[in-house]
Structures are given as structure tokens and as C-alpha cells.
Amino acid sequence: MGSLILSLAITAGFILLGYFVGDARERKHLADLDRREAAAAGVTVVDVKRIPPGFAAGGGSLVMGEVVIATDYFKSFMAMLRNIVGGEVKTYQILLSRARREAKLRMIEEARALGADLVVNVRFEWSNVGPKIVSTEIFCYGTAITSTPV
């Protein structure tokens, strides 16, 4: 009986930790993404292979961005509850969108460092080689178009 109460107390503690700390960390990351996306607005990103009209192409270079993000205990607990009744798992939707935005931003930042203002043929990939926890691995890549060969 005592050990059951203890394990319930630990689980409740983890849920509270996830709720308060996890939520604050997520909001901080989202604010950071908003700020960096505004700064990266000058770079055009497309998933078509050809160069859009109005851009001069003198060369190209592969640019990549990658991120592995874990969710918090509260959100995995909520997703577990959601599994019982079905429906959209909003907490994981935010997790995946954060990972895609972060990976894409890292790719754009690499393109900007090369002096490019256009990235074509952008692809997103997902891998599953990391730890066996609730996390997501997103890889984003494309070809940064430069006015001269890199």
C-alpha cells in the first residue's frame, strides 16, 4: 500500500513537473521560432526543383537542418489519455510542428550563411533511430541557390 502511494506520488510529481516546466520550455521555444522565422523571412523556400522567376542562378549547394526533440511527461500522459477516447493529439501536433520549424530554420540559417536568398527542392524526412522515448527526429534539406558557385 505504501509503495503504491509512493509510486502514484512520483508519477503525479512528474506530471506536475512536465506541466509547469515543460509548458514554459515549449512557450520559450515557440517564441524563439517566431523571432528567428521573422529574421529569416528574406529567404524564399520552395519544394519545386526549378528556379522561380526573378532569381539568378550561378550555382547551388546542399543545405541541411536537423533536430531531435522530446516531449514532456505531462504531454505524454495527456496523449495516453487521448488514446482511450481517440481524436486529435494536440500536444504531439505541436511537438512535430516545432521540430519541423526548427529543422527548416537551421537549414535556412545555413543558406543565409552562404549568402543565398533561395532554397529549392526542400524535403522533410523523419527518422527513428534515437532513444525509445516520446521524441521526434526531423531532417530538412534542400539546395541553396547562389549567384556564383560555392
Place this chain on the structure above:
Amino acid sequence: MIIVNTETVPGMDITAFHGLVQGNTIRAKHVGRDIGAALKNLVGGELRAYTELLTDARKQALERMIAEAEGMGANAVVNVRFTTSSVAGGAAELYAYGTAVTVA
């Protein structure tokens, strides 16, 4: 060496095709990373050790692909693709491939 994932190098012409080139690497994670990941799973956030592991492995796979292209006398690799796979024992494979060409 020009590396792109488009079928041609924008603004340049392909003068010769040398064939498929590839590079791979298989990385094992160490226990410390998994312990760190389990702790990070409580509060959420980026698993930097894993991001670095994947990024370094991807770079190495690319370098091996580039070395093969250089051996063929190519000056560019076009249409580059990546895949990852999980091997037994928790090891991860990163694989990069593309077509070695000469551009001018």
C-alpha cells in the same frame, strides 16, 4: 565539389555522368545519451546529444560519398538523397547517395 539535391546544378551544364556514388556510417549510441534522454523526457526539449550524433553521422556519410565522387574525377554530385535505418543493438545507419557528374 558541388553538392545539390536538384537534378542539375542550377546555372551550370552537366558535361559528363560518372555514375552512382554513396557513403554510409553506422553509429552506436552510448548509455549516457539514453539516460540524458530519459531525463529530458520529463521536461521536454531538444536532445542535443542526439541531434549532434545524427548531424555528425550525416556529414561523415556525405564525406564518404564525396570521396568516391572525387575518385571518379567528378566535380559535382547531383540529386543527393538520404536515408536512415535502425540496425540491431540500437545502432543507427546514415546513408547518403547521389549521381557523380562533371559540370561546367
